[in-house]
Amino acid sequence: MTTTTMNDRPRGFTFGEYITCLTGIVWREGLRFLHQRERFISALVRPLVWLFIFAAGFRQVLGISIIPPYETYILYEVYIAPGLMAMIQLFNGMQSSLSMVYDREMGNMRTLLVSPIPRWYLLFSKLLAGTAVSLLQVYAFLLIAWFWDIEPPPIGYLTVLPALVLSGLMLGALGMLISSGIKQLENFAGVMNFVIFPMFFASSALYPLWRVQEGSPMLYYVCQANPFTHAVELIRFALYGKINWISLGVVAGCTAVFMIGAILAYDPSRGFSRRGPAGGET
Amino acid sequence: MGHHDVAAMTMADSPGGMQPQLAANPRQMLADIPALSIVSVSHSYGPRRALAGISFTVAPASFTALLGLNGAGKSTLFSLVTRLFGIQTGQISIFGHDIGREPSEALRLMGVVFQPRTLDLDLSVKQNLLYHAALHGIGRGEASRRSLELLSRIGLADRAGSKVRDLSGGQMRRVEIARALLHRPRLLLLDEPTVGLDVKARADILGHVRQLVAEQGIGVLWATHLFDEIVASDDLVVLHQGKMLARGRVSDVVATAGGQDVHSAFMRLTQATGLGGSEP
Numbered sequence: 001m002t003t004t005t006m007n008d009r010p011r012g013f014t015f016g017e018y019i020t021c022l023t024g025i026v027w028r029e030g031l032r033f034l035h036q037r038e039r040f041i042s043a044l045v046r047p048l049v050w051l052f053i054f055a056a057g058f059r060q061v062l063g064i065s066i067i068p069p070y071e072t073y074i075l076y077e078v079y080i081a082p083g084l085m086a087m088i089q090l091f092n093g094m095q096s097s098l099s100m101v102y103d104r105e106m107g108n109m110r111t112l113l114v115s116p117i118p119r120w121y122l123l124f125s126k127l128l129a130g131t132a133v134s135l136l137q138v139y140a141f142l143l144i145a146w147f148w149d150i151e152p153p154p155i156g157y158l159t160v161l162p163a164l165v166l167s168g169l170m171l172g173a174l175g176m177l178i179s180s181g182i183k184q185l186e187n188f189a190g191v192m193n194f195v196i197f198p199m200f201f202a203s204s205a206l207y208p209l210w211r212v213q214e215g216s217p218m219l220y221y222v223c224q225a226n227p228f229t230h231a232v233e234l235i236r237f238a239l240y241g242k243i244n245w246i247s248l249g250v251v252a253g254c255t256a257v258f259m260i261g262a263i264l265a266y267d268p269s270r271g272f273s274r275r276g277p278a279g280g281e282t
Numbered sequence: 283m284g285h286h287d288v289a290a291m292t293m294a295d296s297p298g299g300m301q302p303q304l305a306a307n308p309r310q311m312l313a314d315i316p317a318l319s320i321v322s323v324s325h326s327y328g329p330r331r332a333l334a335g336i337s338f339t340v341a342p343a344s345f346t347a348l349l350g351l352n353g354a355g356k357s358t359l360f361s362l363v364t365r366l367f368g369i370q371t372g373q374i375s376i377f378g379h380d381i382g383r384e385p386s387e388a389l390r391l392m393g394v395v396f397q398p399r400t401l402d403l404d405l406s407v408k409q410n411l412l413y414h415a416a417l418h419g420i421g422r423g424e425a426s427r428r429s430l431e432l433l434s435r436i437g438l439a440d441r442a443g444s445k446v447r448d449l450s451g452g453q454m455r456r457v458e459i460a461r462a463l464l465h466r467p468r469l470l471l472l473d474e475p476t477v478g479l480d481v482k483a484r485a486d487i488l489g490h491v492r493q494l495v496a497e498q499g500i501g502v503l504w505a506t507h508l509f510d511e512i513v514a515s516d517d518l519v520v521l522h523q524g525k526m527l528a529r530g531r532v533s534d535v536v537a538t539a540g541g542q543d544v545h546s547a548f549m550r551l552t553q554a555t556g557l558g559g560s561e562p
Contacts, residue, residue: 013386017419024416028402028409035404111400114364114387116415122417278340 021117021248028128033136034097043091043137044144047084051148052233055080067208069240081150082236083205085202086228088141089134089168094196096130097175101182108251113266120263127176127259131168138164138227156239163238167231170251173258174227180265227254286562292469307311309388315378317342317391317469317501320362323372325358331524332358336527342468343499346494347512347532349548356505357397358380359521360473363503364394376469393462397473397505399454401446407433407457408442411464418465425464431542432460452483461489470494473505484511518544520551527551 055077066073100109112122140151142157152160159191178191182272202219203226204212213220220249230247300432301466316339325333333355340346345486350356365381365388373382376388401410408429415425433439436461446454455475463471476484488511494500504511512518518535520528528535528551532544540548 011420016421020416020419022420024413028405028413031405031409032402108400110364110366110394111398111414112417113366114389114392114394116386117417117419118386155301253530 016116017236018121021115021121022128025122025125026129029133033133034123039095040137040140041087041252043095044140045086046091046106047141048144049148050080050084050087051077067210068069069244070240074128075149077148078150079208080206081145081240082239083203083232084137084143085141085164085235085239086167086171086205086232087200088137089131089164089171090196090228092134092137092201093168093171093173093175094178094191095175096126096172097179097182100126100176100179101247103166109274119266123176123263123266124259127169127172130172130175131165134168134172135161135164152239153241155241160235160238163234166248166251166255167234170231170255170258173255176262177258180262199226199228202226203232205229205232227251230254234274295544309483313503314342315342316375317344317377318374318471318503319373319378320359320363320370321373321376323362323369324357325367325370330400333524334494336483336526338526339467340501340503340517342501343495344517345495345502345504346517346519348503348505348521349507349509349512349544351507352507354507354521356521358524359504360394360396360471363471364392365373365389365408366444390465391468393465393467393470395455395458395462395470395472395475397475397477399458401454401458401461403447406445407445407449410446410457411461415464416455416459420465426463426523429460432463433457436460450483452479452486455479455483455487456490459487463494467500469501469503470506471497471503474507475504492513507549512562520548522552528552 042214059076070078078238102108112126113119115122162212174195178195182191200206200221204223205228209229213224227250230244230250233244234247234251237247316426320341321337322337323333323336336359338346348359357366362369363376363381366386369382370433376391379391396409396442402413405413408426411429411432412422412425412529415421415428420428430439430442431476433442433472437451437458438456438460439447441453446457449457459470459472459475470491476487479487489506491502495502506512512532514531515535516532518530518532519526519529520535521525528539528547530538536542536544536547539547539550
């Protein structure tokens with residue numbers, strides 16, 4: 001028999017091994033994204049439809065007063081641009097979680113979860129990979145929007161990056177948390193209706209909250225409590241080189257809570273095992 | 283074929299006596315400790331009991347067949363060993379590393395081929411292998427070298443750049459086995475790897491895995507419901523409706539059950555359970 005020295009290896013993983021793992025996961029996510037061109041196109045078309053059609057139609061209906069971070073009167077298109085950026089990330093986060101459900105059904109998730117690297121790190125890497133993909137989509141949207149007279153200050157394209165990373169992580173972690181509770185792909189349509197639409201409409205993405213307050217104080221409080229509102233505001237302020245501290249705190253806090261929840265949900269001794277085997281195997 | 287003395291000795295031990303003893307020489311230690319040790323493992327999905335008090339070991343350099351019909355509990359057992367499910371009762375260790383307490387060490391020594399295909403169909407063969415290597419912290423240069431080496435061994439070096447989607451079922455399975463060996467595990471788990479393959483592809487894969495046992499001293503747990511994949515010198519664990527009906531060398535199990543071959547022995551064992559639940 002061939003003897004081996006595998007067990008002689010020191011325990012734990014080196015920093016380099018962690019980085020290799022992270023880059024491998026991001027690389028695969030990127031390759032998958034490139035292979036799914038329709039996903040990229042639909043990710044772009046969705047916000048552009050809102051921008052070109054919805055915003056143009058509503059321009060005359062909704063007057064926008066001067067509110068921070070804006071220093072002058074702005075067009076409605078300019079107002080909803082950050083909301084649409086966040087919408088791209090919301091869809092991407094949910095789509096990443098869709099891919100996790102798909103992965104689990106197809107067995108790819110197993111490949112990830114039997115890696116010896118600690119599971120929390122694998123899931124965190126997966127989240128980062130999803131966020132990186134959403135950044136590509138958001139910047140492509142910003143590029144097209146620029147031709148539509150949405151021209152934030154040049155420095156804004158840089159200062160918005162950390163905000164996008166944080167909001168991308170938050171929405172990805174939320175998607176991951178939800179995906180841990182979904183057994184089958186079919187259930188995902190329900191998640192779209194019960195998560196994506198309420199989050200998007202009950203937020204400051206399409207209308208400033210002061211206007212919501214005039215219409216319905218109750219809805220105003222719902223919007224205030226919606227983490228998506230804070231993702232939108234974080235992005236809106238960052239796009240103009242400013243920081244909305246409350247939104248930053250809420251988004252950072254929600255990211256941590258959703259991430260811990262997702263990691264616990266994928267812990268074999270807690271969530272994953274309770275649902276039984278996939279596809280009816282025993 | 284690998285030598286089975288260790289397996290025979292360990293199988294004769296009581297489950298409680300399977301705890302690995304620490305030896306001064308790590309190499310010696312590796313030879314003495316079971317590649318896989320399963321002690322009194324039970325698992326339920328709600329009220330439905332999928333596994334009840336399973337105990338057996340897989341020795342290094344041995345081929346252990348886990349025989350059972352569909353629904354016997356084989357995949358549940360695989361999910362527990364690979365830590366996809368948490369262990370409810372019992373203990374599972376890989377070369378002495380408890381899967382619950384030292385998952386990283388245990389998973390590092392284990393390669394897995396799951397029953398459903400787990401390759402990414404849209405990526406190339408090599409991209410799939412590099413991704414797996416990255417998940418084990420193996421850098422690109424080393425991963426490329428190992429991938430090429432393993433693909434050459436399974437006769438698919440020229441398909442490294444092909445999309446997995448374009449491979450045949452047998453080729454995909456071979457790639458999955460190559461992938462499972464990339465991080466040089468000492469234990470290989472295969473969950474019905476030949477399902478859906480033609481006779482030649484089945485024989486190729488079985489032959490390849492037996493070669494790994496003989497030449498590299500890898501311990502193999504091969505789940506199957508196909509009797510003709512098992513030979514007399516293998517170790518055998520018979521699983522039926524979540525219960526273990528027999529374990530030991532195939533020839534011993536057949537003799538004890540009073541059959542002429544694995545098939546007749548299996549029928550006798552399962553019928554005996556149906557009548558009164560007597561276990562060999």
